[in-house]
Amino acid sequence: MPTLRQFEAFLTVVDEGSFTRAAQQRQVSQPGLSQQIAALESELGASLFHRLPRTVTLTPTGRALLPHARAAVDAAARGTTAARAVVGTGAGELRIGTVYSTGLGLLPGVLTQWRTEHPDVTVRLYEHRTTEGLTAATAAGQADVAVGPTPPGWRGRVRVLGTEEFVVLLPPTGGPDARSGEIALERLAEVAWVQYAADHGLAGELDRAARDAGFHPRAAVRTEQTAMAPLLVAAGLGPALVPAGIVPSSFGGRIARPVPAITRELAATTGAEPDALTSRFVALVSRRAVLMPPHVAARLG
Structure with missing residues (x-):
């Protein structure tokens, strides 16, 4: 039976597009990461990646596994967060998806305040080149909340942050x-x-x-x-x-x-029923989001 650690290693390689970057992200050796992927491939009886000179791409087996691996890791993270909330530790992990421009402009100030209020919560950022990529990844369960341009037709919850x-x-x-x-x-x-x-x-x-x-x-x-x-x-x-x-x-x-x-228009989007930690972040970003930096407004007059 595949382990949660193997699924996490698989997803990191997918997100980083490279075994080297994935090993750096997970703070493990590249041979150690490769062994986890090899063990997962052995368990499934098929290769998950095409190994190319400078990147990796998913095989049909890898593409079939991807949404289920994300769902398994997502469920484990939510379960851990819920359990810690019950016992009052307040710890956990918040996964935030964004596009590069929003991550650069809006999020740093919000995350500074979040860190002050929730010092025991680890934040994992997933940054995407396009709104379409962000929306697809969030729908697949990569992040608890997405902050970026309002996605058309989103079926979960949408908190508009402003223009x-x-x-x-x-x-x-x-x-x-x-x-x-x-x-x-x-x-x-x-x-x-x-x-x-x-x-x-x-x-x-x-x-x-x-x-x-x-x-x-x-x-x-x-x-x-x-x-x-x-x-x-x-x-x-x-x-x-x-x-x-x-x-x-x-x-x-x-x-x-x-x-x-x-x-x-920028918005924070979640699934239909965000957990308490995610809901607190959405409330914070809706209060603290700065869409026109004061130094830019001052120069525009």
Whole structure:
């Protein structure tokens, strides 16, 4: 019979896409992790992964096992949390899914407060490139709560946190003037932009906004990392369209609201019956979520 530890090792390899990163995440040796996966494969009588040079992908057997392994680990975690709550220890683990931009902007302040109130609760973050990836993983039981853009058609509970604005970041000098705190995107039709990689969740925001403004944006550089775009803009490589929450207080360029405004609704989503620990986190994030950082609001005027 497969063990819970084997399922946890399997899921970590799936989530990290690599035996090396999974071993680092679980703080075990790579041979030790590989032995756990090998024992699970022996128990099931089939390989779970295609081992490629730089990554791993699931075999048909692995894909069939995935939702059941997540359900087993999820049930064990919820049982542990419920039992500890009954005996009053207050300990447990909270698993939070998010997209990169929300994890960078909104969550740090919320998690600081959460840690103060629940010092014995371990937080596990699962960060996704796209809203679609986050929604699918949450539906499969990866996380207790997802914080990010409101998923359409979600069948569980949805706590809307508010509306987040996108802003245009401009290099420190040169290009169109934005002293009014606003800029029409068509004024930037001829410049090359700092853009995200095509499979990044934020890449489509600029494409859609530019299409509505009547142009196709040219790329000066594309980055995989959410936090890199403001740095590249400040270095003078071009403008970028980003959520206000990811702009660091140290940003050295100019900031303007796009005209027309570009926004997205953020929400905390859970299953139909979240446990008490998850419900407390949802209540906290709904109270403490900052969708427009004060340093950005001050510069917009």
